[in-house]
């Protein structure tokens with residue numbers, strides 16, 4: 001996603017991203033240049049079957065390349081994926097992007113994340129597949145984590161326009177990190193590997209809600225509705241100095257996520273940030289790509305979060321949020337899911 005959709009937060013007690021941090025303009029990179037069209041879903045719509053030749057399926061993606069006989073960027077990424085030793089990303093078992101919409105979405109995201117640079121996209125994709133083979137993120141969703149260390153710190157919520165459907169514009173997925181709720185820095189962040197496992201489990205739960213495996217719309221360099229919101233809540237932070245554990249946990253999470261979860265963030269809100277901790281925001285931004293920083297919105301008062309979603313395709317999204325974020329919904333403990341605890 002380009003930075004052009006960044007919007008000012010309603011209430012920032014902190015400095016915003018520097019002007020000069022503008023994202024590099026995205027070149028027209030994707031094989032898909034037309035506005036995306038829904039691919040007929042496997043659900044009971046009276047639409048023609050996905051294989052009908054006249055339908056704008058993912059096969060249209062490489063139309064232009066057929067004349068030159070050059071493999072399309074997506075075909076090249078698919079070839080790289082086939083050569084790897086892991087078949088899946090974010091719950092999508094990769095297959096030919098010409099005929100499989102979920103694979104088109106995943107591979108196109110790797111292109112988008114690299115502004116259309118195929119060599120870089122291939123490298124990132126290959127590294128993600130290696131990391132997933134090693135880390136087994138889908139297994140982490142089934143793992144139980146210690147209550148003492150992680151209870152109440154992470155949630156995923158989903159808000160819909162009416163009943164669940166395959167239309168991504170009917171759904172918004174949020175991940176919430178309640179880092180202000182950490183009881184003991186040493187307990188939660190002391191074992192870095194375990195913390196990353198828990199954080200990855202939370203992300204994979206959110207991806208399961210996004211449900212890319214059942215997605216029906218192609219994405220392009222500029223159109224991608226398959227993204228989520230993230231909120232960090234720092235309410236009640238009682239420690240003014242960042243401990244080395246927090247620094248290394250943050251730096252490592254940022255690194256792992258930038259490499260393995262590209263193009264999944266819509267916007268990110270940091271709420272209940274005490275003004276006195278503005279320096280932390282400045283420090284954190286040092287580790288983050290300029291393109292990502294454009295999506296960040298620090299806010300001093302969590303109750304103002306309600307005002308940030310007027311543009312969402314999910315109607316009245318702000319009001320659906322929990323009361324502590326200015327909405328009318330129940331709390332995260334009642335409405336959210338999180339990694340399994342024991």
Ligand code: HEM
Nearest residue numbers: 179234246249250253254270273277280281284285288298
């Ligand atoms: C001492 C309390 C804090 C703790 C325990 C903490 C924890 C973390 C962790 C674990 C991450 C890794 C990314 C993730 O989980 O998504 C992170 C990222 C970040 N935090 Fe904090 N943080 C603290 C204070 C703050 C404050 C006061 C700010 C000011 C706004 C802040 C801003 C950020 C930013 C900008 C990132 C980068 C996010 C990203 O790349 O997605 N943090 N923090």
